Amino acid sequence: MFIKFKEVIIITCMSVIKELSRVLPKGIVLTGEENTRPFECDGLSVYRQKPLAVVLPENIDQIKQVLKICKAHKTPVVTRGAGTGLAGGAMPLSESIVLGLSKLRQVKHIDVENQLAIVEPGVRNISISEAVASHGLYYAPDPSSQIACSIGGNVAENSGGVHCLKYGLTVHNVEAVKILTIDGEELILSRKDKGLGLLALMNGSEGLLGVIVEITVKLTKTPDLARVVMAGFDSVRHCADSVSDIIKAGIIPAGLEMMDSFAIEAAEGFAQVGYPLDAQALLLCELDGTEAEVQAELDIVLKVLSGASSIKVSNSEQERLDLWKGRKSAFPAVGRLSPDYYCMDGTIPRRHLADMLEKINELSQKYQLRVANVFHAGDGNLHPLILYDANIEGELEKTEEFGTEILKLSVDMGGTITGEHGVGIEKLDAMCHQFNSKELEIFHKIKAAFDPEALLNPGKAVPELHRCAELGAMHVHHGQLPHPELERF
Amino acid sequence: MSDRIEQLQEEVKNSSSIHIDSQWLNYSGIEEYFSEELVITVKAGTAIKEIQAQLEENQQIFPFYITDENQSIGAAYAIGAQDISDSVLGVKIIDGSGELLNFGGQVMKNVAGYDVARMLVGSQGQLAIITQISFKVMPKSYIADLKPSYKENERSTLREEIEGRLKTVFDPRGVFN
CATH class of the missing domain: 3.30.70.2190 (Alpha-Beta Plaits)
Known part of the structure; x- marks a missing residue:
């Protein structure tokens, strides 16, 4: 009997949900339009996609089971913290499940003497500081979403905040992480490990290499x-x-x-x-x-x-x-002044700040879109907010084009397309401008070293090479074009 | 791009076995230093004390413990521990196929792509030739007594496996040893 291709997919999907529901306790696997809709986007709400199912495990053993089942069915897994990310990193894929870690929200241990705390990934950033405040300590990185965002998400994005210049980013304030590989195997990565800097690699890896299930954070003395x-x-x-x-x-x-x-x-x-x-x-x-x-x-x-x-x-x-x-x-x-706004995240050497702000102003006039600038000047990390109205046809596209110009400028000034929000799906095209195909290839191979079948958050953070080729994006680094002898307009 | 880099690329392409050290690398000097940016970019063969002298002129220092200031900065990076990694902002490398690649940059915050610049700290010349490194530096007055940070933990089998695969990512022919 013939089974059409589409039907094969549906059958596979059914069996993965069936098996997840069979193995896990009731209430952990959510399916259906109504239950999965709250998970169809993260903080970048212009892009939405409903997943096959949402799984909200309560402990590490359950996460292992989820990974093993998904691996067996070759079902992609999109790990999600609090869903406050601004780059679409936690946006589901139609054939994926969402692995939400919000139920793992325990501060497991506080070591006052060594200024460390062991926490579960779903613990909110601010909750760590609240839990240790009575000891005269706090957790330094403070993304503006800190009352809502989770520490697991912070590690996945290597989040920043207002106080990075003096106290560092997430990567500087994490002592160790416990991750699960796609096979459901535990791997502890610590600052004290011999060998390659895998802990640093895990910070900012946007859920593509492993599932972060426990974090040991460094605590800072509260200043007088x-x-x-x-x-x-x-x-x-x-x-x-x-x-x-x-x-x-x-x-x-x-x-x-x-x-x-x-x-x-x-x-x-x-x-x-x-x-x-x-x-x-x-x-x-x-x-x-x-x-x-x-x-x-x-x-x-x-x-x-x-x-x-x-x-x-x-x-x-x-x-x-x-x-x-x-x-x-x-x-x-700013949000009150406009139906929608688009937040950029380029970072440049501080000495170019004034030039950049002038350029953004010129572009604002060119695109006829208003821009508010409010940003981490000390880090050279810009957050131009481009105001637009998604209900006006073509305005979102115009806004994205404007944003891309700003990001290209950031790279050309010796900076980067994203300082703290991550690439997600939002900045995939801009990645083609910052990295050449050889560098992108290395990124893909690093992923494959952890996740050969590309089941963890596939398609995010690193663009496929053909995507860059189709864009015709030209890799420019420090103002040096390939073949500088050719005229370009 | 300097001639020496092109020579090194050629050498990697034409060799089956290379042992990297600073004498062989023969590539030194301070590439760029903007004290108000708190960033210094150096060629990997540069002696640490030469860099320190430059920083000293602006009352700045490396915010990590220096074991031996006669060493090259590339050697310190290659055997380095987490404290060095914390100060790394970007690297230029030549991989085992002879490609010149750029990871990270000269800014404090950068989350585009995997953090290869920090991942390669401690790679002991086994994955790639590090040709240039950018560091965050600090005003002296903000740095209290620096202590060495050691690597202690033994590697699990799984970690060994992953590191083996990462070696193949950067050096598929196994040139660096």
């Missing part, structure tokens, strides 16, 4: 004091150059954030915290440490910022939190 300096500037260039000047003066601020006039206006309208509405750009510079350290840094920073049009220094913890409130609400504040 933190104060924030808010400086308004008459020009964007002056503000951007001050960023480099502060670092040149030998200061590493705990946070160094910049906002342009549009972002200032939006944030002030939303949070009403006293931002200078007449300023073209705003700098928030946080200093932390002992009282003496903060004072010493403050003296230098105030000297560097003497050309600012306005200066305010927080004099109490409440004032400090108020000054940050505007920055932290900038994204939703």
